[in-house]
Amino acid sequence: MASLPEGALMQRAAAGLAYAVIGHLRGRGLGGAYGKRVVLLVGSGDNGGDALYAGAMLARRGARVEAWLLSDRAHVGGLAALRAAGGILSSGCPTSLTANVAADVVVDGIVGIGGKPGLRPDAEEALALLAGIPVVSVDTPSGVCVDTGEVDGAHVTADLTVTFGTYKPCHLLDPAASACGKVELVDIGLDLPAPVIESLEAADVAALMPRPAPDVHKYSRGVVGLRVGSATYPGAALLAVAGANTGLAGMVRYVGTASEWVKRHNPEVVGDGQTQAWVVGSGSADGANSALAFARASGVPLVIDADSLRALNGPLGVPAILTPHAGELATLIREDRGDVEARPLHYARLAAQRFDAVVLLKGRRTTIASPDPDTPVRVNTTGTSWLATAGSGDVLGGLIGSLLAAGLAPIDAASAGAWLHGAAATLASDGGPVTASGVAAAIPAVIRSLPAVCS
Structure with missing residues (x-):
């Protein structure tokens, strides 16, 4: 993997995520990305970067993409890509919102595999405003324990989880597996360690x-x-x-x-x-x-x-x-x-x-x-x-x-x-x-x- 250009894995992940979001929209009978409203919930980690780059790809296909930045730090390259594609950036939840948002899909890029169980209050507030809108989670639903499948506090409940390289324990083990919805695996060319959890096929x-x-x-x-x-x-x-x-x-x-x-x-x-x-x-x-x-x-x-x-x-x-x-x-x-x-x-x-x-x-x-x-x-x-x-x-x-x-x-x-x-x-x-x-x-x-x- 050392021979790959910097950022190549994230670009592969973002492309897989963007196509999965489009597939999810089509599966609900909504057609492709054109004319759809997509809200990105973006944290400070690489999952937020994946969401931003995927959002840029969706924006170039005619979607109206809005990123809610739930941290004072976000992936710099992803922010630039979304701006260049015409996406909208908001610091936290837009203050003008007093009721649920009318959007077609939410992309959960709040925390990644290194995150602790539970969600911060600003993330909970954002999810409350977006209640009822289908959610696509990046890699894992934010707020679950990735390595054990346990949940402790608030977490995202996804309709679709798009993960990269291999399944993680939380995709297989309850109670977190119940929060993943359908899980779609995208091969991005990772070198994988020996598994600690297996599932027979x-x-x-x-x-x-x-x-x-x-x-x-x-x-x-x-x-x-x-x-x-x-x-x-x-x-x-x-x-x-x-x-x-x-x-x-x-x-x-x-x-x-x-x-x-x-x-x-x-x-x-x-x-x-x-x-x-x-x-x-x-x-x-x-x-x-x-x-x-x-x-x-x-x-x-x-x-x-x-x-x-x-x-x-x-x-x-x-x-x-x-x-x-x-x-x-x-x-x-x-x-x-x-x-x-x-x-x-x-x-x-x-x-x-x-x-x-x-x-x-x-x-x-x-x-x-x-x-x-x-x-x-x-x-x-x-x-x-x-x-x-x-x-x-x-x-x-x-x-x-x-x-x-x-x-x-x-x-x-x-x-x-x-x-x-x-x-x-x-x-x-x-x-x-x-x-x-x-x-x-x-x-x-x-x-x-x-x-x-x-x-």
Whole structure:
């Protein structure tokens, strides 16, 4: 990158931002930039410079561009470019304004990736005057914590965030991810460091999928066992088995009070015996502790869900994946649920270290942390809000167990399982309601749709 002329990266970023703003206007049926009113909220950093240069490009395309300078410092070259293109500069919010502004789009260049969470009062005032106008944020919504996805105080809620080079943690991690709107990535030729946060895509999941070799048999493909369900919750057994019995493992075993129900609906599922992984806890009620103790004594990797999570008090001594939602994790580590929801990255990492296990913290953006601090945290972005339905977690546990039995490392089994689960929900939902049974039934179709992997 040293060979690039000074300012080249900012010009690339500004061009990508300008085209994204035009695309956003067109997507709302407003045509291109010509004749549109664009308000730039400009801070002192490089994001403000990106906004100013992008504003100059929009002004040259016929937009009426007005920059509200929210700092006594702004990017000198960007200011000159906007002036030369006919843009209007205002120091702070125009004092003549007493009501909301009639503009077509706001470009948020208040603070950049080095900014602290929260906004100064002048930025809050500007956003209040512009309330209701669609916002395009430069790189990240101003006011969120870029590195953790946390929010603390006022922040921008964007309709579109245009980021450069790579996604940042706040684009993936809630609650900040909810403030980003749609995220558009612009490649400007950056040299990127190793990631601390990852998000799997379809090709990544395809590469992880267990695929039978020509000489394989059912035992070598992996055997997953489930000790789940109870007389009180027999449906949990059926749903967890449905998640496991998708063909990813060579055999599924079930041990529990719902055996007759399971065999009636899944005649290929067999009883107790040797396994390569166990799934415990879903709907187990009073039997959760004994199910965990038995599975732990077997020495094979475990998926621990729901009721069996309450029995944990430290490392298990075997590879394990814990699959709590925020309330369950809060109980497990004796923290407030609201704090866990506000800081999912922090608490998933903390629990992974405390229990020496992979922790899959369920949520809109499921967060998956390894006990190895050098392993990037993975955030799952597939799924639909219709997935918030009874039994979906039971399906997920069974699915992850089958991947674990098939030989995937715990971090890969958890993250690939979460991706498939979310994608299956989207497929089964087709934009409408979905049940946990429907999610399980859609998993094979999602696997078939994955891109081919070249050997």
